Amino acid sequence: MTEQPYLSVNDYDYDLPDTLIARYPLEQRSASKLLYLPAGAAPQDRLFAELPDLLNAGDLIVFNDTKVMKARLFGQKDTGGKVEVLVERLTDEVEFTQGHAHVALCHVRASKAPKLGQTLLLADGAIQCEMIGRQENLFVLSFTKPILPDLEQYGELPIPPYFERHADETDNTRYQTVFHDPTKLASVAAPTASLHFDDAILQQLQDKGIRSAFVTLHVGAGTFAPVKTDNLLNHTMHSEYAELPQTTADLINETHRNGNAVIAVGTTVTRVLETAYQQTVTDSSPLSAWSGDTEIFIYPGFKFGVIDRLITNFHLPKSTLLMLVSAFAGKANIEQVYQHAVTQQYRFFSYGDAMLLDRLTPV
Secondary structure, X not given: OOOOOOOEHHHXXXXXXXXXXXXXXXXXXXXXXXXXXXXXXXXXXXXXXXXXXXXXXXXXXXXXXXXXXXXXEEEEEOOOOEEEEEEEEEOOOOHHHOOOOOEEEEEEEEOOOOOOOOEEEEOOOOEEEEEEEEEOOEEEEEEOOOHHHHHHHHOEOOOOHHHOOXXXXXXXXXXXXXXXXXXXXXXXXXXXXXXXXXXXXXXXXXXXXXXXXEEEXXXXXXXXXXXXXXXXXXXXXXXXXXXXXXXXXXXXXXXXXXXXXXXXXXXXXXXXXHHHHHHHOEOOEOOOOEEEEEOOOOOOOOOOOOOOEEEEEOOOXXXXXXXXXXXXXXXXXXXXXXXXXXXXXXXXXXXXXXXXXEOOOOO
């Protein structure tokens, strides 16, 4: 019998002082520090404002243009028990919801889970919905009217749980990117590597001849889900909707033909591009447009097909995102970088500082 491969989740753990968790943003988006890890070299302590100096004319930088919903709602069940709802995904395509025009897959927190057919009264009764089914760990809720306007009016921005606080007015601005597409209002978490970019940095990149392009990935709450298996190869990855437009695929192909680098801003962009590569590229065809759900799980041993450099934040211990950056830059290198970041008191997680990583091995 062939022995099953084993990768221990405990090999992706590290000690982080609580004081290094960035629970609030800096006054200016681009004021963060930037830890640069060149391929085969020691890490460099830089400032995010220096990013244009580290990229080259002709390079392509790719962003995620999704927008975060105010997806958290509070209320009670019709029986009186308190309930918290986090809208994970809007859908009218669940087969048993025919006739329900406004359906969402949601996380529900309550002392007792709502029963089939039970009504939830949210936002002091301004929003009503019925529990009409389950889809794995999610509840299928049918709302009595379109949900997005009500989320905008009554919902709370779903900032990460490690902030240990409720969202405030600052988050409503700073937990969104400056370039989000308002028509793509479907994420429950921000593509946080993009939060460092302000209009001035974007202009400097353009002035240097660095082009930009966009993909879409609607970030789900699963991005915060811990790996619950000792062997990470047994972990079931969460599914997220993603889209690579043909215009972006063409720019990527042209950039590589010209010998320049494709820089992914964040792990969400990485997931889109590498999924599209697996789905569309053959020996005789270039990268092309793709859309659909991605469950891609990137861990050491993964062969990257698109991205050459990665801008990202510092990720949680034992997280799939930490495994992704370890696959990209090398596990030993990432361990060294994180130890350096702790020693130098970098700020961690969604509102924290950034890294620029070069890929360990060429495409």
